[in-house]
Amino acid sequence: MAELTQVDKDTNIKVLVRVRPLLPREIALEDDESKKSLIQMPASDSKRTILRVPTSSSFHTQKTKTFHNRSPGSETEEEFKKYNFDESIWSFDRNDPNYTDNNQFYHKTGPDIIDHFFQGYNVCLLAYGQTSSGKTYTMMGNRQEPGLIPLIIKDILRQKEILVNERINCEVKFSYMEIYNEQVNDLLSLDESIKCRVREHPVSGPYVENVKEFLINDYEDFKRYLNKGNTKRSTAATSMNDTSSRSHAIITLSLKQTKFKNSGDSMDIGDADEEMISNIKLVDLAGSERLTKTKVFGQQDRMKEGTLINKSLTVLGRCINLLSSNSSKPHSKQSVVPYRDSILTYILKENLAGNSRSFMIFCVSPIDFEETYQTLNYANQVKNIKTAAIANKTKLATIPVQWDVLRRSDQDAIDSLKREVQELTEKLSKLESSAFSNSSDTNVAVSDNNRFDKLINFLDSETSKLRFENKYLKTQLHQRDLQISEMHRHINYIDREYESLNQEVHELQLNHQTMARNSLKGQCEQGLVDIANELELFDPKRMF
Numbered sequence: 001m002a003e004l005t006q007v008d009k010d011t012n013i014k015v016l017v018r019v020r021p022l023l024p025r026e027i028a029l030e031d032d033e034s035k036k037s038l039i040q041m042p043a044s045d046s047k048r049t050i051l052r053v054p055t056s057s058s059f060h061t062q063k064t065k066t067f068h069n070r071s072p073g074s075e076t077e078e079e080f081k082k083y084n085f086d087e088s089i090w091s092f093d094r095n096d097p098n099y100t101d102n103n104q105f106y107h108k109t110g111p112d113i114i115d116h117f118f119q120g121y122n123v124c125l126l127a128y129g130q131t132s133s134g135k136t137y138t139m140m141g142n143r144q145e146p147g148l149i150p151l152i153i154k155d156i157l158r159q160k161e162i163l164v165n166e167r168i169n170c171e172v173k174f175s176y177m178e179i180y181n182e183q184v185n186d187l188l189s190l191d192e193s194i195k196c197r198v199r200e201h202p203v204s205g206p207y208v209e210n211v212k213e214f215l216i217n218d219y220e221d222f223k224r225y226l227n228k229g230n231t232k233r234s235t236a237a238t239s240m241n242d243t244s245s246r247s248h249a250i251i252t253l254s255l256k257q258t259k260f261k262n263s264g265d266s267m268d269i270g271d272a273d274e275e276m277i278s279n280i281k282l283v284d285l286a287g288s289e290r291l292t293k294t295k296v297f298g299q300q301d302r303m304k305e306g307t308l309i310n311k312s313l314t315v316l317g318r319c320i321n322l323l324s325s326n327s328s329k330p331h332s333k334q335s336v337v338p339y340r341d342s343i344l345t346y347i348l349k350e351n352l353a354g355n356s357r358s359f360m361i362f363c364v365s366p367i368d369f370e371e372t373y374q375t376l377n378y379a380n381q382v383k384n385i386k387t388a389a390i391a392n393k394t395k396l397a398t399i400p401v402q403w404d405v406l407r408r409s410d411q412d413a414i415d416s417l418k419r420e421v422q423e424l425t426e427k428l429s430k431l432e433s434s435a436f437s438n439s440s441d442t443n444v445a446v447s448d449n450n451r452f453d454k455l456i457n458f459l460d461s462e463t464s465k466l467r468f469e470n471k472y473l474k475t476q477l478h479q480r481d482l483q484i485s486e487m488h489r490h491i492n493y494i495d496r497e498y499e500s501l502n503q504e505v506h507e508l509q510l511n512h513q514t515m516a517r518n519s520l521k522g523q524c525e526q527g528l529v530d531i532a533n534e535l536e537l538f539d540p541k542r543m544f
Ligand SMILES: Nc1ncnc2c1ncn2[C@@H]1O[C@H](COP(=O)(O)OP(=O)(O)OP(=O)(O)O)[C@@H](O)[C@H]1O
Pocket: 019, 020, 021, 023, 091, 129, 130, 131, 132, 133, 134, 135, 136, 137, 138, 241, 243, 244, 245, 246, 285, 286, 287, 288, 363
């Protein structure tokens, strides 16, 4: 039975803003004035972002018209927009001492994200911004400077290893999908004909069906799946960005933590006591763009992509706007939020307003006023949005885990499943090779496929259990080894102490003997002196 152990009502979405450096094409601009950053983030205040309104912007022109009517001459005055966010990340100039690279950025937010994830909360980290504002650089990074996603995953996998010592087994699963032209594609699926539709669960909310999840045990597993997905992700060169993301990418990690009670017997893991399931969504959105700026006119595919990217981001903007204004209204007066108007907002429904701890990174260009101003205003609205995160713990029925019995029965089950897998594989290949397969054959193939998937899932989870047992026993063994070497060190120490005591005793004995001999000698000498004195008294010569 599910126990809701911790509900964090009204947790605001955390808002982080990052300004990127100038791009080579921007550095090449001739006008020095247009290369100055419109954004300032004072080192003394990590929350502050200040945007300078350039005199050439339509915003300024609009304002000065009104000013002009009131006070002539004020059109030359510079104006500044001031914002406060949870973090303002300054990455404009690498030579600046306050420059923040991906690793430093990760250290500001990563630990919070990972804590929430392991405490059983659903978490979402999402990067938003115009095209070429640095979303992919921030989220994925590159070989020299890995982004938040690889850094987060590296630490999750490290924590997973550490928890083995606390008798907690962690199963981490990875899935990677994109929303391209308002359709979800599973980037890790081999079968492109499988449709991934968004469905809604009455309790846990929207989810995407048929997306494959893969168990990841170490960083190498993650890199393999990430690279596989990246090669399938839709990117294209536009005039704004050589490798512009043309789709919204969503990486989901699900974590199942199973805690085992301490049975007192190191060869027995004990009973599974508590289970916690959480997931983290890491989202790299495609950039909002003006079709004129990206110069994709005439390219039908690019234009369709661009229009649909803009549509989904507009819906996201509308949802943010309504959620923000709803946050200050009583429930009865709140407007309906149109999550279902785009696949992106439908999938992110829970992360925008439900059971999730959410973090949004707003990436901005330092010199594009109109886009940056719009992005900062979005970010300002998001600050008001609240989510209600729940850490979900489920008490398991206490079934004693006896590993030798389990291993034997596992082996039986695995052997019989292997046989079944082999039979099904043969059946499948027969069906595939049959050119004239009729519809009933196809039905058989589909149901066999489902069974095959279930078997693979079962085998995956059994393998994970066995791996954990193996790892746990190895840890125990390692701890025993440490204890044994500690005892050896202790024995050596006692040996050395014993030897030095022996030495001391021997020396004391020698001293004692010398002292006894010396005192005896002294006594003898004294006796001789006494006798000599007495003899002298009786000397006959002295008597007469
Ligand atoms: N913090 C940064 N430091 C150095 N270079 C950066 C930084 N942020 C972005 N860049 C550079 O800016 C360019 C555009 O960045 P990126 O591809 O991440 O943008 P994007 O927002 O993901 O664009 P799109 O929406 O088109 O996919 C890249 O060449 C990237 O290397």
